[in-house]
Amino acid sequence: MELLVASAVGILTAAGVYLILRRRSFPVILGLSLLTYAVNVFLFATGRLVTGAPPILNKYEEVAYTDPLPQALVLTAIVISFGMTAVVVMIALGAFLSSRDDGTAMPVETDGAEEDA
Amino acid sequence: MEHLLIAPVVLPALVAPFIIMVLRHHLDLQRIFSLASAVLLAGVTLALAAQAADGTVKVYELGDWPAPFGIVLVLDRLSAMMIVLTSLLALPVLLYAIGSGWDTRGSNFHALFQFQLMGIMGAFLTGDAFNLFVFFEVLLIASYGLMIHSGGTRRFQAGVQYVVFNLLGSTLFLFALGTLYSVTGTLNMADLAVKVAQIPAEDTALLRVGAVMLLLVFAIKASLLPLHFWLPSAYANAPMPVAALFAIMTKVGAYSILRIYTLVFGPEVEATAGLTESWLLPAALLTLGAGAIGVLGSKKLGRLAAFGAIASMGTLLIAISLFTQTAAAAALYYLVHSTLAAALLFLVADLVMERQGPWILPQLPMPQTGLISALFFAAAIALAGMPPLSGFLGKLLVLDATRGAALAPWIWGVILLGSLVTIIGMARAGSLLFWKGHGLPPEDTGTSAEPPVDTLPARPAQLPFVACFGLLGGLVALTVFAGPATRYAEATAAQLYAPSAYIDTVLGRTAE
Numbered sequence: 001m002e003l004l005v006a007s008a009v010g011i012l013t014a015a016g017v018y019l020i021l022r023r024r025s026f027p028v029i030l031g032l033s034l035l036t037y038a039v040n041v042f043l044f045a046t047g048r049l050v051t052g053a054p055p056i057l058n059k060y061e062e063v064a065y066t067d068p069l070p071q072a073l074v075l076t077a078i079v080i081s082f083g084m085t086a087v088v089v090m091i092a093l094g095a096f097l098s099s100r101d102d103g104t105a106m107p108v109e110t111d112g113a114e115e116d117a
Numbered sequence: 118m119e120h121l122l123i124a125p126v127v128l129p130a131l132v133a134p135f136i137i138m139v140l141r142h143h144l145d146l147q148r149i150f151s152l153a154s155a156v157l158l159a160g161v162t163l164a165l166a167a168q169a170a171d172g173t174v175k176v177y178e179l180g181d182w183p184a185p186f187g188i189v190l191v192l193d194r195l196s197a198m199m200i201v202l203t204s205l206l207a208l209p210v211l212l213y214a215i216g217s218g219w220d221t222r223g224s225n226f227h228a229l230f231q232f233q234l235m236g237i238m239g240a241f242l243t244g245d246a247f248n249l250f251v252f253f254e255v256l257l258i259a260s261y262g263l264m265i266h267s268g269g270t271r272r273f274q275a276g277v278q279y280v281v282f283n284l285l286g287s288t289l290f291l292f293a294l295g296t297l298y299s300v301t302g303t304l305n306m307a308d309l310a311v312k313v314a315q316i317p318a319e320d321t322a323l324l325r326v327g328a329v330m331l332l333l334v335f336a337i338k339a340s341l342l343p344l345h346f347w348l349p350s351a352y353a354n355a356p357m358p359v360a361a362l363f364a365i366m367t368k369v370g371a372y373s374i375l376r377i378y379t380l381v382f383g384p385e386v387e388a389t390a391g392l393t394e395s396w397l398l399p400a401a402l403l404t405l406g407a408g409a410i411g412v413l414g415s416k417k418l419g420r421l422a423a424f425g426a427i428a429s430m431g432t433l434l435i436a437i438s439l440f441t442q443t444a445a446a447a448a449l450y451y452l453v454h455s456t457l458a459a460a461l462l463f464l465v466a467d468l469v470m471e472r473q474g475p476w477i478l479p480q481l482p483m484p485q486t487g488l489i490s491a492l493f494f495a496a497a498i499a500l501a502g503m504p505p506l507s508g509f510l511g512k513l514l515v516l517d518a519t520r521g522a523a524l525a526p527w528i529w530g531v532i533l534l535g536s537l538v539t540i541i542g543m544a545r546a547g548s549l550l551f552w553k554g555h556g557l558p559p560e561d562t563g564t565s566a567e568p569p570v571d572t573l574p575a576r577p578a579q580l581p582f583v584a585c586f587g588l589l590g591g592l593v594a595l596t597v598f599a600g601p602a603t604r605y606a607e608a609t610a611a612q613l614y615a616p617s618a619y620i621d622t623v624l625g626r627t628a629e
Contacts, residue, residue: 020285025277032284039291046299070298073247077291080254084287087261088280094265095273104277106350 005045012038025092025102032088036081043074121168122177122192124161125200125238128154133231148215151227155211158234159204162197169197170605172612174622176244184244184623185308191244191623194609195449199241199372202453203365205591206460207234209584213464214358216580217471222267222356229266233259233362240369244623246297246304249373250290253338257283260366263359264351275354282347286337289330296327307623309381310616318387328382328389332397335377338370340430341397342404348427349411353419357467360422361460367430368456375437375445379613380620384440397438398524402531405431409535413542417475418466421546425462425500428539429455432502435528436515444518445610450603451511454595458499458508461588465492468581469550477546479553485582490551492585497543499592502536507595512536514603 012034019031047067055068096102132154140146168175169192177190211230213219220226236256243249261283265276298304300323301312316324333344340348348367352360374397382389408428415421433455436448472483483489495506502508512532519528595602612618620626 020281028281032281032288035285035288039288039295042292043295043298046295069304070295073294073298076247076251080251080287083258084254084280084284087258088277088284091261091265091273091276091280094268095270095277098268098270098273104274104281106271106274106278 001049001051005041005049009038009042009045012041023104025096025104028104029085029088029092033081033085036077036085040074040077040081043070043077046070119175119177121161121165122175122190122242123179125158125165125204125242126190126235128158128161129231129235129238133228133235136228136231137225144221147227148220151230152211152215154231155204155208155234158238159201159208162200162204162238165192166197166201168192169194172608172618174619176623176625183625185303185305188248189244189305189623190239190242191307191619192242193619194605194612195372195376196241198449198453198605198609199368200238202368202456203234203237203241206365206456206588207362209587209591210358210361210460210464212587213361213467213581213584214356216578216584217358217467218578219267219356219358219467225262226266229259229262230362232256233263235259237365237369241372244306246306246309246377247294250287250294253290253369254287256366256369257287260359260363263362264355266356266359272354275350279347279351282337286334289337290334293327293330293334296323296330300324300327305623306377306380307620310383310620311624313381313386321387321389325389325392328392331377332374332393335370335373336397336400339367339374339434340370340404340427341434342400342407342431345404345407345427349420349423352423352426352463353417357419357422357463357470360419361463364426364456364459364463367426368433368452371430371433371437371448371452374434375448375613378440379445380616383616384614393438393440398435398528401431401434401438402524402527403431404428404434405531405535407431409538409542412539413545415542415546416477418470418477418546418550419475421477421542422459422462422466425539425543426455426459428535429459429500431535432512432515432532435532436518439519439522441518442610442614443607444515445613446603446607447511447514447518449606449609450507450514450599453602454499454507454511454592457588457591457595458496458506461492461585461592462496462500464581464585464588465489465496468585469493473550477549479549481554482551486551488582490547492582492589493547493551495589495592497540497547501540501543503540505596506592507599510596510599 016031016034016038019027047070050066053064053066055066055071057065132150136147136150175192179188233256236252236259239252240249240256243252261280264279265272294304301309303309303312337344352363378393405428408424408431411424412421412428415424433448433451436444436451468489473480499506499508502512516529516532519525
C-alpha cells in the first residue's frame with residue numbers, strides 16, 4: 001500500500017507541475033488541482049497508513065485507531081483549496097474575457113504606447 | 118481582559134461580514150465602520166503591546182484546549198510589535214483609499230481590507246504552524262480580491278500570475294507541514310521546538326527536507342531573489358493603496374523566517390545547522406542587488422516602488438539571515454522603517470499616477486506638484502537609506518551588526534552599493550517627473566497617454582496628503598525616538614534568542 005500511495009502522490013505532483021508549466025490558464029488551473037490532490041493524499045500518509053481503523057481513541061477497550069490529526073488537516077486543506085480553485089477560475093476567466101488571451105505570462109510592456117491601467 | 122488577545126483577529130472578522138451583508142449599498146457607512154474598526158484595532162494592539170512590553174509571554178488557548186493539542190495564540194514582544202505596525206500602517210492606508218476614492222472603483226473594498234487585516238493579525242499572533250497556514254490563506258484570499266480591485270486587463274493578468282504563484286506556495290507549505298508532522302508528530306511551534314531538539318542528528322533527513330521547504334515558502338512570501346519575480350508586476354498593477362498595505366505582507370514572510378528559525382530550528386539545532394546561513398545570506402544579497410537595479414531601470418512608477426520594496430526586503434533579509442542577536446535587533450528596527458517607507462512610496466506613486474499616468478517621463482507640471490515632489494523626495498530618502506530619516510539609522514545598525522560576519526566585506530559592499538544605485542534610480546525618476554517637465558512647451562508632452570487631470574474630482578482632496586504625512590510622521594518619529602525603538606528591538610531580539618520562556622509558557626510548564 002505504501003508503494004501505491006507514494007507513487008500516486010508522485011504521479012499527481014509530476015502531472016501537476018507539468019500542467020502548470022504549460023503557462024495557459026486552463027492547464028494551470030488543472031495542474032493546481034492535481035497538486036492539491038497530491039498534497040491531500042500526502043497529508044493523509046503523514047499519520048502513518050492504517051487500514052480499516054477509525055480515527056477515534058477508545059478508552060474502554062484496546063482497539064486499533066489511526067491518527068486523527070492528519071484527517072483534520074486534510075479537511076481544512078480541502079476546503080481551502082476548493083475556495084482557492086473557485087477564486088482562481090474567476091480571476092482567470094476575467095483575464096481571458098478582457099484580453100482574449102489565456103496566457104498566464106505578463107505581456108511585454110511597450111514604452112508610452114497603450115495604456116489601460 | 119485576557120480575551121483581549123484574540124480581539125485583533127475577531128474584530129475585523131466581525132466587521133467585514135457586517136460590511137458585506139448589512140452595509141452593502143451604503144458607502145459612507147462602510148467607510149465609517151471600516152475606519153472605526155481600524156482605529157479600534159490600533160487601540161487594541163497598543164494595549165496588547167503594553168502588556169507584552171515587560172517581556173512576559175501571553176498565551177490564549179482557543180476553546181480552552183491545552184497547548185500541544187489545541188491551537189494557541191501567543192503574544193510576545195515580536196508579535197506585539199508586528200501587530201502594532203500592521204494597525205498603524207492600516208490606518209493611513211485606509212484614509213488614503215477613502216480620500217483618493219479608490220474604494221469607490223470596485224465593490225467590497227472595505228470588507229476585503231478588514232479580512233486582509235484579520236489574516237495578517239492572525240499570522241503574527243498564532244503559535245501553531247498549521248494555523249499559520251490557515252491565516253496565510255485568509256490574508257491571501259483577501260489580497261487576491263484587493264489585487265484585482267477596480268479591474269482592468271493588465272490588473273487581471275497580473276492577478277492570475279499572483280494567484281497561481283501563491284497557490285503553488287500554499288501547496289508547498291502543506292507539503293512542508295506534512296513532512297514536519299510525519300517526523301515530529303506535532304505542529305505546535307513550541308512543541309515542535311522541543312521535539313526537534315530531541316531527534317538524534319542521524320535521523321533528521323526528512324526534517325531537513327521539511328525545514329528547507331518551509332524556508333522556500335517563507336522566501337516566496339518575503340520575495341527572496343529567485344522567488345521574487347511575482348512581486349513587481351503584482352504590486353505595480355495592484356491599486357497603489359493596496360500595494361501600500363501589501364508592504365506588510367512581505368514582512369509576514371520575514372517574520373515567519375525569524376520566528377521559525379529562531380524558535381524551532383534555532384542556531385543550536387544540529388539537524389539544520391548551516392542550512393539557512395549558507396543559502397539565505399547570498400540570496401538576500403542578490404535580492405538587494407536586483408531590487409536596486411530594478412529601481413534604476415524601471416520605466417513605470419509602480420514598478421519603481423515595487424523594486425524599492427524588494428531592495429528593502431533584501432537589506433532586511435541580510436540582517437535576519439545572520440541569525441545573531443544584534444543582527445536580529447537591527448533587522449527589527451529596519452523592518453518597521455522599511456514597511457512605513459515602502460507604503461509611503463506606493464502612496465506617493467499613486468498621487469503622481471493619478472495626475473500624470475504611470476510612466477516616468479518628463480511631463481507638464483501637475484497640480485500640487487510642490488507638495489508631491491517633497492513627499493517623493495522624503496520617500497526616496499527613506500527607502501534608499503540616506504540621512505536624516507530612519508532608513509539611514511537602520512542600515513547603520515545592520516552594517517554594525519554584520520561587522521564580525523564571515524561575509525562582512527560582501528555585505529558592506531552590496532548594502533552600500535545598493536543604496537547608491539537606489540538613490541541614483543530615485544534621483545533619476547524624481548528629476549524626470551518633477552523637474553524636466555518645467556521646460557516643456559505645452560504641446561510637446563510626448564507620446565504618452567494624456568494626463569488624466571480632467572477626470573480628477575473637482576474637490577481638493579486633502580485626505581490623501583494627510584495619509585502620506587501620517588506615514589512620513591511615523592518615519593520621523595522612528596528617527597527621533599530611535600533610542601527607545603532600538604532598545605525595544607534589542608529586548609525583542611534577546612527574547613527571540615532565549616526561547617525557553619516562550620516554550621514553557623505555551624506548553625504550560627511554568628512553575629506556578
